[in-house]
Amino acid sequence: MANPRELSDEEKKQVLEYVLEEIALSSVSLRKATKSAIGFFKLDNLSPSTVLNWIEAFEKHEQYARAREDRADNIFEEILDIVDCEDHDMGIDEKGNPRVNHDVIQRDRLRVDARKWMLGKMQPKKYGDKLDVTSDGEKLEGGVTIFQLPDNGRD
Known part of the structure; x- marks a missing residue:
């Protein structure tokens, strides 16, 4: 060695x-x-x-x-693989009836959520949450917007 x-x-x-x-x-x-x-x-x-x-x-x-960057893109692809995989979503109970395997579904949800969080931290511009700066669905134009606070009965 x-x-x-x-x-x-x-x-x-x-x-x-x-x-x-x-x-x-x-x-x-x-x-x-x-x-x-x-x-x-x-x-x-x-x-x-x-x-x-x-x-x-x-x-x-x-x-x-x-x-x-490639690692982040591969993690994104892993999310798709996890979501698309249905291999163990269903099981058979002791009476032979099909049952949803909620443990597997929860585990997959955790795996996806962890990867989404990681991607948002690793490459926030590409995979992070986007802030929509709008007003009633309309884009704000240049200039200053003044917000009026509610009166709440005070003088």
Whole structure:
């Protein structure tokens, strides 16, 4: 096994490419991709901060940003897969009658909600909640809008 400090620059670049590919294709975090690289390259250890240092040293910022964008798009696709999957939505009770498996449906709802929340945090411009700044469904024109507070019977 090798220590990451003992790797040549070429070997570090190979490990870094592997980590970036894991993030982009497997939709995993930097931490999980780093752990995967430890096993794949038979390293003694490797920390996410070391990988971030390599990203800086080898000027791989754009590739890292692209991998993160790809990860978000893959997570979006996972949401569709979860929603479209009906494999275990129905079950058979002890009398042989079909029954809805509410536990599976709740678990899928949790998985989708967690991914939606993550996407909103990871890429708020693309996947975050959009604020509709309108007034009675009409777009506001330039200028200042003054709101009148209700009187509530005060003088």
